[in-house]
Amino acid sequence: xxxxVYIEIEPFLVMIWAAVEEFRxxxxxxxxxYRPTPKDNNFYIxxxxxxxxxxxxxxxxxxxxxxxxxxxxxxxxxxGKWLEAGRILKIGDFHSHTEYRxxxxxxxxxxxxxxxxxxxxxxxxxxxxxxKKGKAPWEALSDGRVTGSFxxxxxxxxxxxxxxxxxxxxxxxxxxxxxKNTDLLQIVAPSAIKALNRIQLKL
Numbered sequence: 708x709x710x711x712v713y714i715e716i717e718p719f720l721v722m723i724w725a726a727v728e729e730f731r732x733x734x735x736x737x738x739x740x741y742r743p744t745p746k747d748n749n750f751y752i753x754x755x756x757x758x759x760x761x762x763x764x765x766x767x768x769x770x771x772x773x774x775x776x777x778x779x780x781x782x783x784x785x786x787g788k789w790l791e792a793g794r795i796l797k798i799g800d801f802h803s804h805t806e807y808r809x810x811x812x813x814x815x816x817x818x819x820x821x822x823x824x825x826x827x828x829x830x831x832x833x834x835x836x837x838x839k840k841g842k843a844p845w846e847a848l849s850d851g852r853v854t855g856s857f858x859x860x861x862x863x864x865x866x867x868x869x870x871x872x873x874x875x876x877x878x879x880x881x882x883x884x885x886x887k888n889t890d891l892l893q894i895v896a897p898s899a900i901k902a903l904n905r906i907q908l909k910l
Contacts, residue, residue: 710743712750712829712866712892716899722864723857725757726803726835730860734833738799739790742827750829750866750892755801799829806836814852814863821887824869829892834863845903851893855903858910866892 718738725734736757743749790797802820804812812834816824824830838861845855852865870888 708748709890709892710748710750710868711895712752714752714894714896714899716902718752718755719864719896719899719903721755721757722801722831722833723862725801726805726833726862727857727860728757729803729805730835731805731807733803733805735800735802737797738801738829738831739795740798741796742798749895750798752798753795797828799825799831801831801833803833803835805834811836814865816867816889821869821889824867824887824889826869826871828868830867830889832865832867834865836861842907845900845907847894847896847900851891853894853896853900855900855907857907864894866894868892 722736725736728734734757736755738752739754739756740750740752800823804814806812814832814834816830816832820830820832838856838859841856843854843856843861845853847853852863854861854863856862867889870890
């Protein structure tokens with residue numbers, strides 16, 4: 708059975724703002740929390756933080772895919788020692804896919820996204836696009852993703868994890884390992900969704 712991903716309101720707010728602040732550019736950040744255990748097959752996200760030292764590739768005149776800089780990775784190794792000392796785990800990354808010239812952003816992982824993913828970690832894709840008017844309620848979708856709006860923006864959150872393959876000695880399985888396939892996990896966030904909708908009603 709695939710693990711579920713529990714997210715509270717605070718990480719949602721940080722990721723929403725990170726995507727809005729960098730709109731039409733991709734944001735990037737780390738996810739902290741807890742991984743599944745034999746007794747509890749779930750991810751728990753306790754905090755997220757956006758990265759400032761990032762490098763972006765170019766798609767035409769738009770700034771495209773984003774990654775951490777070499778110096779940023781070096782600095783994070785030192786910070787990672789603090790996290791380990793406090794028994795805090797980095798359990799994955801998040802980044803946004805944004806619209807470009809009116810074209811809606813992809814809600815799935817790109818090929819480069821999959822290549823950069825690590826085993827036992829999750830990747831949150833935040834699809835953000837502009838909204839002309841009205842509001843969309845925050846809600847959990849049947850496929851496990853969460854959608855809603857904030858101000859002039861639409862959001863779609865999806866959590867992905869590398870698909871685990873069992874090596875039974877079949878050469879075909881070994882060949883498949885060169886291609887990274889992913890699973891879409893279910894987001895569990897009833898209190899966060901309720902809080903986001905409550906906030907939205909007041910605006």
